[in-house]
Amino acid sequence: MLDFSEKALDHFFNPRNAGVLEAANAVGMAGSLEGGDAIRLMLRILDGTVAEARFQAFGGGDAIACCSALTVMISGQELAVARRITADEIGASLGGLPGSRRHAADLAWTALQTALCQFEGRSFEPPKPAPAPAAPVKLLAPRHESRPRVVRDTPLAPDEEARLIAEVIESVRPRLRADGGDVTLVAVEGSKVRVHLTGACSGCQLAALTLGGLQKRLADTLGRPIRVIPEEKKPLVAIAGAR
Template sequence: MWKYSDKVMDHYRHPRNVGSIDNADAVGVAGSLACGDSLKIYLKIENGIVVDAKFQTFGCGSAVASSSVLTEMVIGKPVEEVKKITNQDIADELDGLPPEKMHCSVMGHEALVDALKNYFKEEELEEVNEEKTQSKVVCTCFNITEDVIKDAIINKSLTTLDEVVNYTKAGSACGRCKDTIKGLIEKYAVKDTPKLSPAQLILKINKVIENVIAPELQKDGGDIELVDIEDNRVFVKLQGRCSQCKNSVLTIKAFVETTLRDKINKDIEVVQV
């Protein structure tokens, strides 16, 4: 049995903004009723602001919750901000989803992207047009393209068939595309790298801090110093304006830790001293 957050249960039991909008400015769809999950989202946009959003969905509780919270996320937001919402943002807003249900947040994001494409029509939308129109469809049951699977494998560090199925839902119906998905995993999944020695790890972390992290902090009058490393725990000291900033914890977790995890090891934990 999967464990759901209180937010998921709340949005499932008390979904917000269910329904449709007459004369909606943007309508987006994702999924397929024939294959078990479907979502239609309606947006009302005035002066570049999403003033209302509603949804109609057919699917599991996670699909309902993802759709419900997505409408809350977009209402009152400028379209330019809405364009930046990702499926991970949807899952995070729900305080997380079980890995087996991440495809529900993906469906929400796909419906939002489809709505924005329809709203902007022929305009160039680099932020929205994440899927290349010529990309080959791998999973015909859910119309999931090779590019979508490739991006999931690379950006979410997926390494197994089950992870890809859970995240994208590709291969979860008839299963005929699973061999193709395995081939994409073999092609794009990050292979395990040899474990670094303590000295190599220190040098690599220090290089990332000096060449990537510190320059960004210095732009705002801040800086950072590497103090110590114990296993995967990296102790740092913020300097300059960063040391007095009320958002220092956010800087450590959202920028420093995320950067080191992306560049070196996903298990790194950054501690401010």
């Protein structure tokens, strides 16, 4: 308990409103003995106000402290006020709870919501956890440049290269679109051809095959080594003539 604040220790050693409330007309349960912490919150509600609140807690000292603090917070409060109390506010009333002890505040909040819902004749549905953020898609690219079958003796002019690159990319787009994807030219920087993949072409294992085939066709068409690199940004075509 070395990581408890003075407020939390006070509520643990001197719990407020502990014990059974015989006149309770709303009871909320949370947790389980098998899980290590179990909470029973009992309320006596009169004229839309929490007239009295008591609790029983089984398990760690953090559960006792959170329940003690919660009963103090809600006693004498209107139901609308009690309903808006959050687990974060329960923890803050104890001077803050370490991450490993936040679970006790969540249990106390759940017991409160369950009791209020029981009093109102409805079932409590705990909020669904927020979905985990999607992992960033790693676009796959060929590891090495493709070398042409025949190297041109005289390099092509930048304008001619740009035209040929556009033609090669346009020639593969119908097949990619048929499979639910697409590819668009972004920029040409020396031996690097940057493209933008979308739909079924982006972020999958087949992306490397798609780019590898495109890279080989470009190298053979231009007569010089080419590396195709996928970009996540939207296409903004630019041609750089430097090799």
